[in-house]
Amino acid sequence: MKAFTLIFALLFSFYSLAGNIIINGTRFIFHENAKEITINMMNSADRPAVAQVWLDNGDEQNSPEMITIPFQITPPVAKIEAKGGQALRIKMLDKEHLPTDRESLWWLNVLDIPPMNTDEINALQLAIKSRFKFIYRPTNLGKPELAIKQLIFKANNKELTIENSTPFYITIIKITENNKKAYLNNEAIMLAPKSTETIRLNKALRSGETLIVSNINDYGSTIASKIIVK
Known part of the structure; x- marks a missing residue:
């Protein structure tokens, strides 16, 4: 056989x-x-x-x-x-x-x-x-490590719209509320350069709330940043 x-x-x-x-x-x-x-x-x-x-x-x-x-x-x-x-x-x-x-x-x-x-x-x-x-x-795109801070997060109840005006691909693996451990997102998000994406969250958010957004850098490390929801 x-x-x-x-x-x-x-x-x-x-x-x-x-x-x-x-x-x-x-x-x-x-x-x-x-x-x-x-x-x-x-x-x-x-x-x-x-x-x-x-x-x-x-x-x-x-x-x-x-x-x-x-x-x-x-x-x-x-x-x-x-x-x-x-x-x-x-x-x-x-x-x-x-x-x-x-x-x-x-x-x-x-x-x-x-x-x-x-x-x-x-x-x-x-x-x-x-x-x-x-x-x-390409050269002269700026510093990729600063790109996460240039994202704009807009909340609409349980929807979160993320605007990426930068020239970089950005992979977000975790979104949490400030000082909380529960994930708001169910899966990783890869944002293409100069694009906008809307995702569903596990709970509603309001404008002005602080998020902890964790992305992957060039070396595969996880970097956490504080982001204010618009």
């Missing part, structure tokens, strides 16, 4: 893991003045692994060969020995058509493909995929 293979995709927002493959980051920033960036992968398993790596523009259903991106990944497929490592190089090919007044977002996919175990009947093979934010950042 043939071994069964199950492709099981996992999306990790804040973990730098793809199965047994460890990635040296949770999100990656490609600055406009960089020629390329390097991403390091480490195989923590006691057996070799094959990693396939590609970028997509948000539609994770597209196969890698159907996606057109302005970057080149070397190598796109790599065998990583047990307890070994592999460096990925991502090079810019063409930035001519990318916006210069805001960030652009792609998703870095890392698929850990374990070797087929032919010695065990009905062996279950897990190929685990993780996706990480990959952001292209």
Whole structure:
């Protein structure tokens, strides 16, 4: 009987893991003045692994060969020995058509493909995929760490409208009332540059209330800021 293979995709927002493959980051920033960036992968398993790596523009259903991106990944497929490592190089090919007044977002996919175990009947093979934010950042956009303070929060009963006039992608993971622990939001929010989004809250808010808003910075750390509701 043939071994069964199950492709099981996992999306990790804040973990730098793809199965047994460890990635040296949770999100990656490609600055406009960089020629390329390097991403390091480490195989923590006691057996070799094959990693396939590609970028997509948000539609994770597209196969890698159907996606057109302005970057080149070397190598796109790599065998990583047990307890070994592999460096990925991502090079810019063409930035001519990318916006210069805001960030652009792609998703870095890392698929850990374990070797087929032919010695065990009905062996279950897990190929685990993780996706990480990959952001292209033009120069002269300002300081991203100040962007959270530039957001405008407007309350309307149990709805909260967030206006992001900045050129940065901002990921908010937690919203609480000042000095309280209960989350007001049910899920993380990723705000695109120069966009507005309205979310439902677990309780009503009024203008003038103070919120503690926690966002993720470039290094994957959580930063809490005090925000006054308009």
